[in-house]
Every structure is written in C-alpha cells, then in structure tokens.
C-alpha cells in the first residue's frame with residue numbers, strides 16, 4: 001500500500017523518539033512491501049524559532065492531505081515565557097482541531113514484567129491491568145473563551161468550558177463501539193453533581209446507552225474516578241471522559257503501567273486520517289542524551305497502522321516485538337531495575353526492529 005505520513009518531531013526528546021519510530025516504519029514497509037512516503041515538517045518550538053508560530057497553515061494543509069501524522073513532543077523552557085498565543089502547546093491544540101481529531105485513544109496496559117516499575121502494591125498489579133481511556137480532544141475548557149482582564153482593579157482570568165450535544169454524542173458513540181470490541185464495559189467520567197457540561201454529558205451517554213444493552217455501563221464522578229484508577233485499575237475496560245479530565249486521568253493511569261514513556265495514543269475523527277503521538281511530553285531535562293524511552297512512540301506507530309491503514313498484521317507485529325524486548329529484559333532508564341539490561345533510546349529502537 002502507498003501511504004503519505006507527515007512527521008512532526010517537535011522539541012526536546014521528540015526528534016530522538018521519532019527517529020526510532022521511523023526505523024520501525026521503514027522496517028515494516030520493507031517486510032510487508034508497503035510504500036510509506038515520509039515528509040518531515042517543523043512543529044512546536046522548532047517552528048516558532050523558524051516561522052514565529054508553532055504550526056503554520058502550510059503544515060496544517062500538508063497534514064490534511066496525508067494519510068496519517070506522527071508526532072513526537074513539543075515545548076521546553078526556551079518557549080515558556082513567550083506570548084501565550086504562540087506557545088508550542090497552541091500548535092498541538094490547533095492541529096487536533098484543524099484535523100477534527102475529536103477522539104483521543106490512550107491505552108493503559110501493564111506488562112507483567114514491568115509490575116515492579118509500577119508504584120502500586122503487588123496485590124493490585126498482579127492482576128491484569130489493561131484498559132483504554134477515550135478522551136474528548138477538541139472541545140471543553142481547552143477550546144472555550146479565554147480572557148484575562150482587570151475587574152474592579154483585580155486581575156481576573158476566565159476559561160469557559162463548553163460542550164454541545166453533538167460533540168458529546170460523537171465521542172460517546174466511539175466509546176461504546178470500542179467497548180463492544182473489547183470486554184463490553186464502559187465507565188463514563190464526569191462531574192455531573194456540579195457542572196452543566198457534565199449533566200449534558202451524562203444525559204447524552206444515557207441516550208446512547210439505550211442502543212448498547214450489551215455494554216455494562218457505569219457513571220463515575222471524576223474525583224472518585226481518580227481514586228478508583230489507583231484502587232482497582234484492573235476493573236476498567238473502557239473509560240470515556242471530556243478533554244481536561246482525560247488529560248489528567250491519563251497521566252495518572254500511565255504511571256500505573258510503569259512509565260509514561262511506554263504509553264502511545266491515537267487521535268482520530270470521522271475520517272481515516274489520524275494523528276499518533278506518545279502521551280508524554282518533550283522531557284527537555286533528558287533531551288539529546290539518547291536515554292529517552294521510544295516505546296510510547298513506536299506503539300503509536302502500531303496504532304497508526306491499525307486505525308488509519310487497517311494494517312492489523314503489521315500493527316500486531318510491532319506490538320509483539322515490544323512485548324519481546326520487555327520479556328527479554330531490555331530497559332531504558334525510566335523502567336530499569338537491577339538485573340535488567342539497560343539500553344539507550346537508539347538501542348531500544350534497534351532491538352525492536354530486529355524483532356519485527
């Protein structure tokens with residue numbers, strides 16, 4: 001198959017981890033006889049330095065005209081104090097919005113061999129932890145009106161959280177569909193005891209639920225969800241929630257699985273075009289040292305092959321290779337424990353490639 005993939009390496013460890021993922025794409029294309037046409041584009045701080053903005057319209061257009069986008073990470077201290085309208089994060093929000101990627105799928109999975117890297121107690125991590133957080137990605141407080149002004153001589157800031165029925169309905173339907181393909185359990189996370197957006201969220205989920213009688217559904221308030229994720233992570237199958245709750249809960253959940261460096265994500269919409277990125281950030285403190293964990297990005301490539309290209313076989317091949325490096329004891333520093341084989345970012349990429 002011929003596929004056009006845009007590569008946005010971004011900042012910090014972004015370039016290093018994406019380089020390892022490019023090796024994987026090349027290996028897959030050779031092994032399965034695909035033609036992946038890769039084009040690298042500037043994004044985040046790197047784009048600010050060159051163009052004065054984190055994501056140019058030209059890059060957006062190129063991404064729109066591709067089959068998938070692979071992204072590293074953005075941001076760093078260098079751009080922390082610039083005008084808030086051109087911060088690297090703005091570029092990330094812009095690309096999600098422009099490509100209409102309203103569903104962010106974040107699988108949380110603890111590999112047996114990594115249970116010692118999890119901060120949770122043995123009796124919890126001994127059970128199988130494997131669930132998916134589906135985060136709404138183009139609405140809510142991230143995209144509502146923002147304003148900072150002086151009211152009665154006091155500096156006052158406002159962020160508006162807004163959701164309409166259609167935005168909730170479409171993410172809800174994706175969540176129920178994902179649950180149907182997994183263990184048919186769905187937890188919808190909201191704050192319906194306080195927020196109007198959450199009341200509408202819950203009402204909408206309950207309407208969709210009528211059509212999915214096979215799915216065991218529960219509503220959980222977000223504060224309680226934060227507790228339950230720690231207390232009984234093995235109980236969850238699919239969790240769906242709005243943008244900011246999903247941002248917070250997915251970081252919390254990722255550490256259960258040992259390291260945020262292991263966690264991939266897929267951002268999808270109604271078309272085949274998707275954006276694939278690890279859920280971690282640009283980690284400027286370890287950038288350029290070749291010690292970052294490339295697995296989150298490599299597993300994001302697997303998600304790309306599965307969701308955007310329907311290449312299940314190839315995706316499984318990558319996931320199996322990752323399982324094998326883990327079971328063979330290879331570890332980047334974030335998941336290293338005594339007795340393991342410590343490897344660099346590029347060594348990790350090479351070994352995964354060898355196993356593909």
Ligand code: IPM
Nearest residue numbers: 075089090092093247279281
């Ligand atoms: C994420 C990140 C981003 C978000 C930041 C970098 C804007 O934390 O993808 O989870 O909040 O969505």
Ligand code: MG
Nearest residue numbers: 247248251279
């Ligand atoms: Mg986040």
